[in-house]
Amino acid sequence: MNDRATSNIPTRIPNFRGLRVLILHPHDHNCNAIVEQLGRLGASANICWPAERVLADAADIVFFDVDRGFEGMFGWPTGKAPVPLIAILGSEAPGRIEWMLAQAPSAYLAKPIGSTGVFSALAIATHNFASHSAREAAYQRLEERLQMRGVLLRATIELMRRHNIDEETALSMLRAESMRRRATLETVGCWVLEGGWLRANTGPPLTACRKTERRAGSG
Amino acid sequence: MVAYIGTASIPLGVVFSLSGSYRTVGQEMANGALLALSEVNESPAFDFQFRPIIYDAGGDAAAYRTRCEEILRDRTVRHIVGCYTSSSRKEVIPVIEKFDALLWYPSHYEGFESSRNVIYTGAAPNQHIVPLLRYTLRHYGTHVYCLGSNYIWAWENNRILREIVREVGGKVLAEKYHPVGSTDIGHFIREIRALRPDFIFNTLIGESAYAFYRAYTAAGADDPAIGPARIPVASCSLSEPELISIGPEAAAGHIASSVYFQTIDRAENRRFVARYRERFGETKVTSADAEASYIAVIMLAQAIRASGSSDIEAVKAALGHCMLEAPQGPVWIDPENNHSYLTPALGCSRADGQFDILWTAGAPVKPDPYLVWLDAETVADQRPRQRANLKVVR
Numbered sequence: 081m082n083d084r085a086t087s088n089i090p091t092r093i094p095n096f097r098g099l100r101v102l103i104l105h106p107h108d109h110n111c112n113a114i115v116e117q118l119g120r121l122g123a124s125a126n127i128c129w130p131a132e133r134v135l136a137d138a139a140d141i142v143f144f145d146v147d148r149g150f151e152g153m154f155g156w157p158t159g160k161a162p163v164p165l166i167a168i169l170g171s172e173a174p175g176r177i178e179w180m181l182a183q184a185p186s187a188y189l190a191k192p193i194g195s196t197g198v199f200s201a202l203a204i205a206t207h208n209f210a211s212h213s214a215r216e217a218a219y220q221r222l223e224e225r226l227q228m229r230g231v232l233l234r235a236t237i238e239l240m241r242r243h244n245i246d247e248e249t250a251l252s253m254l255r256a257e258s259m260r261r262r263a264t265l266e267t268v269g270c271w272v273l274e275g276g277w278l279r280a281n282t283g284p285p286l287t288a289c290r291k292t293e294r295r296a297g298s299g
Numbered sequence: 300m301v302a303y304i305g306t307a308s309i310p311l312g313v314v315f316s317l318s319g320s321y322r323t324v325g326q327e328m329a330n331g332a333l334l335a336l337s338e339v340n341e342s343p344a345f346d347f348q349f350r351p352i353i354y355d356a357g358g359d360a361a362a363y364r365t366r367c368e369e370i371l372r373d374r375t376v377r378h379i380v381g382c383y384t385s386s387s388r389k390e391v392i393p394v395i396e397k398f399d400a401l402l403w404y405p406s407h408y409e410g411f412e413s414s415r416n417v418i419y420t421g422a423a424p425n426q427h428i429v430p431l432l433r434y435t436l437r438h439y440g441t442h443v444y445c446l447g448s449n450y451i452w453a454w455e456n457n458r459i460l461r462e463i464v465r466e467v468g469g470k471v472l473a474e475k476y477h478p479v480g481s482t483d484i485g486h487f488i489r490e491i492r493a494l495r496p497d498f499i500f501n502t503l504i505g506e507s508a509y510a511f512y513r514a515y516t517a518a519g520a521d522d523p524a525i526g527p528a529r530i531p532v533a534s535c536s537l538s539e540p541e542l543i544s545i546g547p548e549a550a551a552g553h554i555a556s557s558v559y560f561q562t563i564d565r566a567e568n569r570r571f572v573a574r575y576r577e578r579f580g581e582t583k584v585t586s587a588d589a590e591a592s593y594i595a596v597i598m599l600a601q602a603i604r605a606s607g608s609s610d611i612e613a614v615k616a617a618l619g620h621c622m623l624e625a626p627q628g629p630v631w632i633d634p635e636n637n638h639s640y641l642t643p644a645l646g647c648s649r650a651d652g653q654f655d656i657l658w659t660a661g662a663p664v665k666p667d668p669y670l671v672w673l674d675a676e677t678v679a680d681q682r683p684r685q686r687a688n689l690k691v692v693r
Contacts, residue, residue: 199669
């Protein structure tokens with residue numbers, strides 16, 4: 081017997097009603113098969129060929145032909161598509177695969193296009209694009225903070241020197257201010273180095289710092 | 300193009316499981332197809348004859364593929380009516396597409412498919428599970444116990460149910476799967492007694508389902524808190540021949556969603572039932588599966604007559620203009636997805652193996668195999684928590 085955990089409910093049934101799809105592929109039976117399937121899914125298709133420096137302003141998702149794809153097909157930096165890409169792959173020549181991978185597609189569809197594949201390609205592409213975007217954003221945040229670690233260190237030393245306090249007290253001050261402003265420690269560090277507190281002439285809330293020392297959130 | 304000249308013989312593949320674990324349904328489907336085939340052959344309205352090529356796939360998905368390949372290798376065959384389970388259909392489709400033939404698939408199924416080489420004459424999910432839930436969530440409540448055979452039909456129907464139940468603020472109390480064919484179901488009865496759902500959604504098939512209906516009805520006789528009269532069992536596949544297999548003691552009080560019931564009161568249906576009995580025996584009952592096969596063959600004949608060709612593109616083009624007054628009501632094919640406009644209905648089973656009709660859509664409903672137009676939150680816009688007694692509306 082098999083019991084499914086009902087608490088662990090998956091996401092919604094994929095529904096592509098109203099989805100605006102841009103297809104970068106010559107008008108042929110493969111293209112028609114995709115358009116036909118999109119119609120059944122309630123999505124609208126716009127075919128563009130030949131394609132050069134194409135933008136995705138009016139599209140939620142882009143299908144593109146790998147067999148005839150070239151540098152300059154897309155109007156965005158290579159691999160930085162603003163919407164999910166689905167590669168339509170015929171040739172398996174290594175050069176074509178290499179070019180396709182450089183575009184960082186979120187899903188693939190093999191030619192010849194039959195009656196299946198478009199629905200799952202859309203589902204896979206939207207899922208992969210969303211999780212990739214979320215990972216990318218988290219990575220960006222970490223990267224920024226990593227770069228700001230030096231700033232934080234310098235701000236701590238600056239406060240220690242300025243107020244003749246120890247390292248822990250200085251960090252507590254920064255933490256309390258970061259909580260109060262709902263900003264990162266690094267942002268507060270920047271502000272201190274730029275002359276904050278001194279310039280504002282308000283003086284550091286040292287007592288408040290000491291009280292919140294243990295409760296303050298981490299960096 | 301495979302054209303024909305008057306009085307031509309057009310070969311038609313008929314591939315069902317006449318033996319094996321789901322032979323009851325397979326035989327019903329073959330019967331429906333063969334009945335339609337003789338009607339066409341005997342009717343002066345058609346100036347051609349169907350020549351059936353019948354194969355038994357024996358319930359083996361791979362056998363469907365090899366049988367269809369054998370049939371299609373003779374390039375004169377362009378049409379096959381057949382398949383029941385989704386796994387058999389998935390095996391056959393690549394072969395059908397390779398030979399660019401047409402498969403007439405006469406079974407309700409879980410949807411999310413639309414092949415240009417298949418005509419679907421059974422119900423799509425918006426024509427079976429959605430109306431069933433619209434009724435049960437409103438009339439019984441939103442706490443559901445799901446029980447099914449461990450394969451795609453049950454998984455995907457429960458997937459749709461989970462989404463709808465969540466959207467209306469209900470709860471799936473449990474989702475249980477059981478091996479196909481296993482009849483060891485005592486622990487489910489104990490669990491239902493403990494959980495007290497508002498209704499049970501049953502996607503068990505074959506012997507497992509029959510064993511469950513018997514055990515559940517017996518449990519209800521001992522404990523008035525459960526049983527079909529208190530917590531009904533709802534299904535998208537229960538049919539008349541199955542009620543006979545379940546037996547009169549446990550056949551009553553179950554809710555079924557189907558586009559066809561033998562009790563549908565229409566001249567076309569009365570004729571269908573009479574001819575079915577005449578041909579296959581007075582004790583025989585009709586079913587949605589038999590009707591869908593019957594519709595497939597008649598629609599094919601109509602399209603061949605209209606286009607003057609058995610070529611599949613010509614047939615598909617002609618289908619766009621064909622409408623059949625079928626036993627269930629008017630039926631036609633949606634050229635957008637090759638599925639059928641069918642009339643959903645709900646029945647409550649009786650001890651005599653027939654259904655009282657509880658509700659009918661009243662008109663054919665456009666097929667939506669991908670549930671593109673489903674707005675889950677509207678399925679139960681009234682949410683009564685009190686239990687209703689089963690009422691017959693006609």
